[in-house]
Amino acid sequence: MSNNAIPRDFLKNVLQNGMGRYVCQLQRITFRFCKSHPGSRHMRDFIENHMLDFTQKNPGVVVYLQPRRHRPPSIVAEFLNGRREMMEMIDKEPEEICKWTEHMRGRSGVQIVNMIRNNHTETPSTQGIWHPFMFRDSETALTKFPNPQLSAVKQTGKTATDYLLEEVEKK
Amino acid sequence: MxxxxxxxxxxxxxxxWIYDANQQCPFRSAYRLTTYLQGLHKPVYHRHGDVGDHVVVFNTRHIAMRGEFWRTYKHFHHTRFAGGFSRASAYRVHEEDPTRILERACHNRLSGLDNKRTLMKRLHLFPDEEIPEEILExxxxxxxxxxxxxxxxxxxSQREIDSFPRLFKMPEDYDIESYKRENRLEPDQHTSKAWRLK
Known part of the structure; x- marks a missing residue:
């Protein structure tokens, strides 16, 4: 498949999940299989031996079983943000189905995309973009250059010579 | 938007930008000028971005070097032919071209940058107060x-010199009139013969 078929976007996430408590983004998972076809053998094995462990560990996730005659096995995950992900489970053994089920449980539900850049903001600066005349004294617009006052080093305090001359004048 | x-x-x-080089150290000036040439003074600076500014420098004839640098600071050149090496003291280079010392100081400051030539083209040096109007505007x-x-x-003034307070008395044989006499020091032995004073 050509590269541009994969969507490209900036990094997105479900923000503030885990600030109060963690909310599992997976809401419903559907295991689809055939009761008789040998293609769904591993899926039937998974349902018999591993599925109840998953439901007991994750009471917040609704689990559906959907038998479909003579159709390949698959899982469908539905997330809190409304997205729905389908994944084929053809030729996948029960351990691998366990792994992909866990993968769906841990996902944020945001679509997997190629990242355009690592850094991005939805809210650009409210102060406005910097430009060369920002924070410059507006008097410079009327100044005639070269200007000796702007050129000279800003001196603070007295030199030793100044101090000496002052002391002499006092006496 | x-x-x-x-x-x-x-x-x-x-x-x-404009810069008055009157009585300024060329090396410390180069440190400051190359900041503006590269655009390092801007918050939007990036080394791959071409954000440098133009810098106009005048009075380069009146730069000041500390210590004995006019005599001891050397400019080197090699033509890449046999015997093509030559060197000249700073004062000799300055007599030939009064903008050369500051230009080389900035050039050396920018060493290692790919865009050095581009940046140096944005440095405009003038030996005296006269700057063309199309640049100054x-x-x-x-x-x-x-x-x-x-x-x-x-x-x-002579009155100010006489009235300046004396903190200590000079010895009788102390030479305080030397600045009024002509410089009779030998010409610089380390300068290539072609560059020596005749």
Whole structure:
């Protein structure tokens, strides 16, 4: 498949999940299989031996079983943000189905995309973009250059010579 | 925002700065000028972005070097032919071209950069006060000097010199009139013969 078929976007996430408590983004998972076809053998094995462990560990996730005659096995995950992900489970053994089920449980539900850049903001600066005349004294617009006052080093305090001359004048 | 495009023009606008090299150290000046040439003074600086400014320098004939540097600081050159090596003291180079010392100081400061030649083209050096009007009209800011201009002995009147308080008495044989005499030091032995004073 050509590269541009994969969507490209900036990094997105479900923000503030885990600030109060963690909310599992997976809401419903559907295991689809055939009761008789040998293609769904591993899926039937998974349902018999591993599925109840998953439901007991994750009471917040609704689990559906959907038998479909003579159709390949698959899982469908539905997330809190409304997205729905389908994944084929053809030729996948029960351990691998366990792994992909866990993968769906841990996902944020945001679509997997190629990242355009690592850094991005939805809210650009409210102060406005910097430009060369920002924070410059507006008097410079009327100044005639070269200007000796702007050129000279800003001196603070007295030199030793100044101090000496002052002391002499006092006496 | 509709005017984003115009705002970007303002951000990337190339501004012109002016610098008075009168009685300034060329090496410390180069440190400051190359900052402006590269655009390091801008918050939008990036080494791959071409954000440097133009710098106009005048009075380069009147730069000041500390210590014995006019005599001991050397400029080297090799033509890549056999025997093509030559070197010259700073004062000799300065006599030939009064903008050369500051130009090489900035050039050396930018060593290692790929865009050095481009940046050096934006440095405009003038030996005296005269600057062409078409260059001066672009200038929108002045770079502060690196050191305060000292008052020379010639600038004091004889009355001021006489009335200046004396902290201690000079010895009888101390030579205080030397600045009035002509410089009779031998010409610099380390300068290539072609460059020596005749």
């Amino acid at each position: 509709a005017h984003n495009r115009v705002m970007q023009w303002a951000v990337l606008a190339r501004t012109w 672009n200038v929108t800011g002045q770079i502060q000097q690196v050191q305060a201009i000292p008052k020379k002995l010639e600038d004091y």
